[in-house]
Amino acid sequence: MSDSPVQRQSVERLPEQRSTVITDELNKILDMLTSACPKGAVISFDFDGRLHVHVDVHSFEDMLKVEGIxxxxxGGxxxxxxxxxxxHRSFHHRLSAIVDR
Known part of the structure; x- marks a missing residue:
């Protein structure tokens, strides 16, 4: 046996690298919609095997504008x-669409 004390080395773990591909893509879609929708529009997503977007606006005229754009x-x-x-939003109008990306 050796008389020298055992040396312990400390190794720090590298920070986990998490993929943000899906979040990044959703943010791109959200930015595109936010820039095209009227101020105050509420944009939300849901997923049931297909990605859906919902745009809630205050006025019927705003709904027609969003529906046209x-x-x-x-690009479709x-x-x-x-x-x-x-x-849960009285006096709002909702447009929904399927998102293909």
Whole structure:
């Protein structure tokens, strides 16, 4: 046996590298929509095997504007646009679309 004390070395772990590909892509879509929608529009997403976007606006006129711009925005990224109810938001109008990206 050796008489020298055992030396312990401390090794720091590298920080985990997490992928943000999905978040980055959603932020690109959100930025595109935010720049095209009227001020005060509420934009949300849901996923049920397909990505859906919902745009809630205050006025009927704003809804018509968004409805006209969605099909051409992003080179046809948004399709199957429909009008619907706005849960928990009285006096709002909702447009929903499927996002292909």
């Amino acid at each position: 969605l099909p051409i925005l992003g 990224t948004f399709h199957d646009i429909s009008r619907g109810d706005t849960p």
